[in-house]
Amino acid sequence: METHSKGLSPGWRSLVALLGMACLGLNATACAQSAQFVVNAPNDYEFGELVTIPAGFGAGEFTLELWVRPNAGLPDSVFEQDDPEQLTDWFAGDPVPYSSEDWWYGGNFLLDGHNNNVFEDGTFSLQFYGAGRVRWLFGDGTDAGPGFLRAIQADPADSVPSLLDGNWHRITLVRIFTGVSTASLELWVDGVLIDSQESPVRTDMRNYWDSWSGFPVGQEGWFFGSEKQAAVGIVSQYEDYKGLIDEISFFDRALTEDEIETGIADTVGLVGFFSFFEGNGAFACDDLDGSPCIEFVNFSTNPWSLADVSGDSGGGGGGGCFIATAAYGTPLHDDLNILRAFRDAHLLTHFAGAGFVDGYYRLSPALAAILARHESAASPVRAVLSAVVALVSLDVARQTMLAAGSVMLAIASIVLRCRMRAKHSTLVARLR
Numbered sequence: 033m034e035t036h037s038k039g040l041s042p043g044w045r046s047l048v049a050l051l052g053m054a055c056l057g058l059n060a061t062a063c064a065q066s067a068q069f070v071v072n073a074p075n076d077y078e079f080g081e082l083v084t085i086p087a088g089f090g091a092g093e094f095t096l097e098l099w100v101r102p103n104a105g106l107p108d109s110v111f112e113q114d115d116p117e118q119l120t121d122w123f124a125g126d127p128v129p130y131s132s133e134d135w136w137y138g139g140n141f142l143l144d145g146h147n148n149n150v151f152e153d154g155t156f157s158l159q160f161y162g163a164g165r166v167r168w169l170f171g172d173g174t175d176a177g178p179g180f181l182r183a184i185q186a187d188p189a190d191s192v193p194s195l196l197d198g199n200w201h202r203i204t205l206v207r208i209f210t211g212v213s214t215a216s217l218e219l220w221v222d223g224v225l226i227d228s229q230e231s232p233v234r235t236d237m238r239n240y241w242d243s244w245s246g247f248p249v250g251q252e253g254w255f256f257g258s259e260k261q262a263a264v265g266i267v268s269q270y271e272d273y274k275g276l277i278d279e280i281s282f283f284d285r286a287l288t289e290d291e292i293e294t295g296i297a298d299t300v301g302l303v304g305f306f307s308f309f310e311g312n313g314a315f316a317c318d319d320l321d322g323s324p325c326i327e328f329v330n331f332s333t334n335p336w337s338l339a340d341v342s343g344d345s346g347g348g349g350g351g352g353c354f355i356a357t358a359a360y361g362t363p364l365h366d367d368l369n370i371l372r373a374f375r376d377a378h379l380l381t382h383f384a385g386a387g388f389v390d391g392y393y394r395l396s397p398a399l400a401a402i403l404a405r406h407e408s409a410a411s412p413v414r415a416v417l418s419a420v421v422a423l424v425s426l427d428v429a430r431q432t433m434l435a436a437g438s439v440m441l442a443i444a445s446i447v448l449r450c451r452m453r454a455k456h457s458t459l460v461a462r463l464r
Contacts, residue, residue, distance in 0.1 A: 067337070157169040316328070
């Protein structure tokens, strides 16, 4: 996002400075906002394991959407099993789909949901191949041909852009019912349809995923960032994903073309959402009800990154550890959609508003970290923001713009008062 802080008027500078004072002396760490996966050594693979798939997903039509930013600083090459390049490189091979029994074996696993006993029974996986392109492998109980899995991908790979460009990308996987008993499987990237394949069946995937019956012991669930057999030590190494993952959304319906193309989806049918809002610890949990959770396993480095699809792109994602998000406790609240729309339509369209947004993004994480832990601070901030939403909803943009400075001052004041009370309580406890 383009910044304008150097050109702020004295009034705006005073506001930002006062907000900065609210952050002085705070020991809170800014919330991390995505999961990061790095280069692994043989026999030492980190991964995120999701054993419980959100309820309802996979029974009928569905959509899975996630944001990724693969590490563009790593090379790509064609390598064989156990080559040293397998540890560090992106797989550049582009085999013709269904050309052999093992045609899909080469590829960095972003998500490994393979049933390694019977590939076609319950597999749901994402791989990077062709130097930065993504493919979806799906097993719905039918034999799709050599390799057993349905492949939804660009063929050839270089017919679509590589994702190894240092930017965030939105991957959308859809199953939509067609005809009387068939289904269409669609792969979209950044709102563009990459490929679709027809399946003759509408398998209820919960028959595989609810109990993981038929999956190898120790390989139940979905593994993010690593190939399953390397993760559990059956093989010493396999090409894996290196980069960031953010905002995973599970829908029990097929999103419309308009929702996918614009990136603005109605929350109807949303059965799971992982914003990676926690920022620390070994679990990232579903924002909707606190479970299920992705467990980060065998991480020798910090699995959390401060990079975020919302903050990095200057807006557009649903998550982000910002004041408003932390106050409401979720990035999905309807009020936040209203505030984002107001930001895009009124604040970012002129110099002063853009400067205000820039200061907000810079200072929000520290204040948000406090709000996320202290309901006594979050509650009055919600009240202030609700008043802003009411004004915005009445389309009084001019009055809201004039009130914006007062609102932020009020939020800073609330946080400071709560911090002073906490200090006072600590002091009293020590004196006792």
